[in-house]
């Protein structure tokens with residue numbers, strides 16, 4: 001065995017058990033550009049944890065990310081020295097332990113502390129273990145008297161710490177929504193995500209899907225947004241179910257169905273999906289087209305298109321042609337009846353599912369992505385037939401990435417006009433200007449936006 005294998009083996013042994021894996025993932029979220037979902041997926045694939053432990057690992061890493069602002073506020077208050085400068089292993093072990101103490105009833109406080117202390121001792125030695133032990137026990141003793149910034153003195157600091165969001169986000173939402181609605185939005189972002197399914201009418205019907213769910217006693221509720229969707233009442237590992245593998249349904253947020261309904265693709269049409277992977281919307285478009293006509297699905301990443309192809313195969317979609325290409329470089333001799341530009345975006349509407357985005361994104365990211373979004377919109381519009389329609393959609397609630405961009409486009413392109421969404425989408429999800437928009441605290445789904453424009457001539 002050479003030296004590097006020894007170190008490697010030691011490395012993998014050190015991060016044992018659910019908490020060990022959790023700290024390893026959180027260290028990587030801190031240190032790299034990688035997103036939580038991807039890191040968790042890799043870790044789960046390479047671990048031999050039981051399914052119960054995998055569920056606990058999922059819960060802990062998402063919980064720590066969701067509540068990191070509040071956890072760090074408390075740890076900073078109790079830590080002697082600068083908590084932000086603490087060794088990553090210790091910092092994340094403390095976050096994991098405190099999350100369990102404050103938010104998980106099923107783990108007794110003493111167990112959370114002991115696990116963290118043993119772990120820190122193994123990785124960083126006795127001195128840090130003693131520190132972790134004293135700190136966590138002190139917090140437990142004072143758990144009911146934790147003080148947050150005074151909202152009368154500094155509302156942004158209070159909301160940031162209490163609701164665990166970065167202050168730049170809180171500031172811009174306060175200016176837009178006011179205090180009451182901002183608090184509701186922050187609280188909604190911190191809630192656990194809803195698990196929603198879209199029935200695949202290419203394979204089955206909603207009636208049959210409900211019957212199958214009844215047979216395995218999975219409870220569900222009808223979607224308020226769209227008849228093709230239902231919500232499961234509990235978070236379960238539904239992708240292991242036989243009928244998922246048979247393509248009876250997809251797992252996707254209800255808000256993702258709205259842009260497709262707005263696009264109104266019909267059998268026999270030619271449709272361009274400019275930013276298609278992993279294919280949630282392409283599959284719904286194919287379903288509405290009854291697999292008749294053609295969908296051209298582009299994505300700049302071949303690896304993501306492979307996932308789309310696998311998804312579409314499972315769903316028995318047969319009318320999609322894929323191209324791995326930067327959409328800005330795509331050319332076609334024939335124009336399209338419909339174009340969907342489901343643009344890459346900051347994703348700030350999806351914080352229930354992706355809490356790490358809160359800490360990974362900043363204002364600069366929004367400013368940067370707006371130019372790409374505008375170019376993609378312009379490219380999509382150039383490939384549209386006269387009389388054809390384009391839907392531009394995102395999963396963010398930020399105006400620069402949404403309606404501001406549409407207004408700018410329409411000002412510069414008089415051959416296009418806005419089609420108000422009210423004829424196709426229920427009025428609860430359409431704003432006063434005819435845009436589709438959902439907000440987590442109002443509609444109970446991801447925040448999203450969609451606008452439809454038509455080429456007049």
Ligand SMILES: C[S@@+](CC[C@H](N)C(=O)[O-])C[C@H]1O[C@@H](n2cnc3c(N)ncnc32)[C@H](O)[C@@H]1O
Nearest residue numbers: 275276277278279280281299300326327342344
């Ligand atoms: C919001 S996601 C699309 C989600 C997809 N429409 C669905 O419903 O599953 C945005 C996608 O755009 C792709 N993308 C980003 N820039 C692109 C570009 N210049 N050309 C083509 N695809 C791009 C990303 O790789 C990503 O897969």
